[in-house]
Amino acid sequence: MLAVQNTSRQFLSTPLVCHLSRRWKFKKKHFQTSKKLGPEVRALQFFDRYYSPIFGKQWPSIRIALLSRPKYCALVNNLSRSRDDIIADLSSLGAYDINRPKKKAPKKKKVKKDGYEKDNEIESHEEAALNEQTSEISERRNDMDSSLSEDNTHSDTEERDDVDIHSDSEDEDIYSGRVGQVINMHDFIPPAKVYTQDELTLQTQQEQSLPVEDGEEVIQIIPRRDLKIPPELRVHIFPKRNVSTFKKPVGAGYYLMDAASLLPVFALSLTSNCRVLDLCSGPGGKALAMMQTMNIEQLTCVDISLSRLRRVRSVMDRYLGGVGHIIDYHHMNGIRWVAANPDVIYDRVLVDVPCTTDRHVLSPDEEDSIFKPARTKERLQLPKLQQELLKSGMQCCKPGGAVVYSTCTLSPGQNDQVVYAAIMDLHHNSEMQFVIEDLSCLVDAFRNVYYFDNHCKYGQLVLPHLAANFGPMYIAKIRRLN
Numbered sequence: 221m222l223a224v225q226n227t228s229r230q231f232l233s234t235p236l237v238c239h240l241s242r243r244w245k246f247k248k249k250h251f252q253t254s255k256k257l258g259p260e261v262r263a264l265q266f267f268d269r270y271y272s273p274i275f276g277k278q279w280p281s282i283r284i285a286l287l288s289r290p291k292y293c294a295l296v297n298n299l300s301r302s303r304d305d306i307i308a309d310l311s312s313l314g315a316y317d318i319n320r321p322k323k324k325a326p327k328k329k330k331v332k333k334d335g336y337e338k339d340n341e342i343e344s345h346e347e348a349a350l351n352e353q354t355s356e357i358s359e360r361r362n363d364m365d366s367s368l369s370e371d372n373t374h375s376d377t378e379e380r381d382d383v384d385i386h387s388d389s390e391d392e393d394i395y396s397g398r399v400g401q402v403i404n405m406h407d408f409i410p411p412a413k414v415y416t417q418d419e420l421t422l423q424t425q426q427e428q429s430l431p432v433e434d435g436e437e438v439i440q441i442i443p444r445r446d447l448k449i450p451p452e453l454r455v456h457i458f459p460k461r462n463v464s465t466f467k468k469p470v471g472a473g474y475y476l477m478d479a480a481s482l483l484p485v486f487a488l489s490l491t492s493n494c495r496v497l498d499l500c501s502g503p504g505g506k507a508l509a510m511m512q513t514m515n516i517e518q519l520t521c522v523d524i525s526l527s528r529l530r531r532v533r534s535v536m537d538r539y540l541g542g543v544g545h546i547i548d549y550h551h552m553n554g555i556r557w558v559a560a561n562p563d564v565i566y567d568r569v570l571v572d573v574p575c576t577t578d579r580h581v582l583s584p585d586e587e588d589s590i591f592k593p594a595r596t597k598e599r600l601q602l603p604k605l606q607q608e609l610l611k612s613g614m615q616c617c618k619p620g621g622a623v624v625y626s627t628c629t630l631s632p633g634q635n636d637q638v639v640y641a642a643i644m645d646l647h648h649n650s651e652m653q654f655v656i657e658d659l660s661c662l663v664d665a666f667r668n669v670y671y672f673d674n675h676c677k678y679g680q681l682v683l684p685h686l687a688a689n690f691g692p693m694y695i696a697k698i699r700r701l702n
C-alpha cells in the first residue's frame with residue numbers, strides 16, 4: 221500500500237532492503253499461522269478434489285459415511301461349541317443372517333401423521349442413535365473442514381512448507397486416472413494413463429500400440445446366473461438404518477468385521493475341497509471367513525508384513541484351534557512367493573491388495589497413514605504394485621480356477637483399471653487366457669444389504685452410506701481359461 225502511494229521517485233529512493241524486510245515479515249507471519257496438515261486432512265482434501273467429480277451428487281453422502289462410525293457384522297464361528305446359542309442371541313438383538321434373509325414384510329399401510337405421510341418410519345431408538353452419530357460426525361467433519369478451510373486461505377503462489385505441492389499434482393492421476401482433467405467415472409479410462417509423469421510417458425507409448433477397442437475385444441465379460449454362497453457362512457447384521465452395535469466378543473463365538481469384506485469371499489464361490497491362496501492375508505478377516513465355509517482343503521496365507529501375518533495366525537489359532545493345521549503361513553512379498561513356487565497352483569486365489577484404504581486414512585488415529593508426506597512415493601506406486609500382485613495371483617491359479625481381486629478404495633485407478641492392466645499384460649506377454657465373470661448376481665442377491673455403485677465396468681463397488689455403513693469395497697472376479 222505504501223509503495224503505491226509513493227511517487228516512483230520516492231519509491232526508487234526507498235532503500236531496497238526495507239521492501240525486502242516487509243515482504244519477509246509478511247511471510248514469517250504466514251508461516252507462524254500455517255498449521256501442518258495431518259494425513260487424515262490431506263486424505264480428505266484429495267478425496268474431495270478427485271471423488272467429487274467422479275461420484276457427483278453421491279459424494280457428500282459417501283463422504284459423511286466415510287467420516288462416521290462403520291457398521292460391523294458378526295461372523296459366527298462354526299467351530300464354537302455354543303454356536304446355536306450365539307445365533308439365537310444375535311437374532312434376539314434384532315440382527316439377521318444375510319445368508320438367510322427373511323422374506324420382506326408387506327409394506328406398512330400409509331398412515332397420516334402430523335400433516336404428512338410417513339411410509340417407512342425410522343423407529344425412535346434408531347433415530348436417536350442416528351442423531352447421536354450425526355452430531356459425532358458433524359463435530360469431526362467441522363474439525364477437518366476447519367483445517368481444510370484454513371489451508372485453503374493460502375494463495376497458490378505463496379510458499380508452503382506443509383504440503384508437498386509436487387505430489388499433489390501427481391495424485392490427480394491416482395484418483396482421476398487422468399492428468400489435470402476432471403473426469404467422469406462413467407467414461408472408462410484405460411490404465412494407460414496412470415499416475416506419475418514417468419509412468420504416463422511409458423504407458424502412453426504402450427497405448428499407441430494398443431487401441432482401447434483391442435482391450436475391449438480381448439477382455440470378455442461372461443454373465444453368471446447365480447453364485448454358490450456356502451450356506452455354512454453365518455453372518456449377522458443389523459438391518460439398514462439400524463445403527464445398533466454388537467458387543468466385542470468375549471470368547472471366540474463370533475468375529476466382528478466390515479460386512480463388505482465378506483463379498484470377496486462370496487465371490488470366490490468356494491465349493492468343497494478347495495485349495496486356496498490368500499496372497500495379502502493380514503490381518504486375516506477374509507481368511508477366517510474362508511475357513512468358516514468349511515470347504516477348504518488347504519489355505520496358504522502370504523503377507524509381506526510379519527506383524528500382520530502373526531495377527532492372521534493368532535486369529536486362526538483363537539477361532540479354529542485344531543483345524544488350523546491345514547493353513548500354512550509365509551512371511552514374504554507375494555510377487556516373490558509366486559515366482560519362487562512356479563509349480564504350485566490353486567483352485568482359488570484371493571488378491572486383496574494394499575490400497576489407499578479410504579475409510580481408515582480419514583481417522584486421526586491411523587498410524588503410519590499412506591497419506592503421510594513420507595509415503596507419497598509409495599502411494600503413487602500402489603497401482604503398479606496392485607497390478608503385479610494381481611498378475612502373480614492369476615499366474616498361480618489353475619486353468620478353470622478363479623481369482624478375486626479386491627480393494628477398500630473408491631479409486632477407479634486402483635480398481636477397474638488395475639484389472640484391465642493385469643489382463644492386458646498377461647494377454648500380450650503370456651499364453652494364458654482369462655475372462656471376467658460378471659458379478660451382477662452378487663448385487664442382486666445383496667442389494668438389500670449394501671449400496672452398490674453401478675458404474676464399474678469389470679467389478680462391483682460397495683459405497684459407504686449412513687444407513688448401511690459398509691465399505692468401500694471393490695471386487696472383481698477373473699476366471700482362468702487355459
Ligand SMILES: C[S@@+](CC[C@H](N)C(=O)[O-])C[C@H]1O[C@@H](n2cnc3c(N)ncnc32)[C@H](O)[C@@H]1O
Pocket residue numbers: 481499500501502503504505506507522523524525528552553554555572573574575609
Ligand atoms: C488390505 S490388507 C489385506 C487384508 C486381509 N486380506 C484381510 O482380510 O484381513 C493388505 C495386506 O497386504 C500386505 N501386503 C502389502 N504388500 C504386499 C506384498 N507385496 N506381498 C504380500 N503382501 C503384501 C499388507 O501387509 C497387508 O497386510
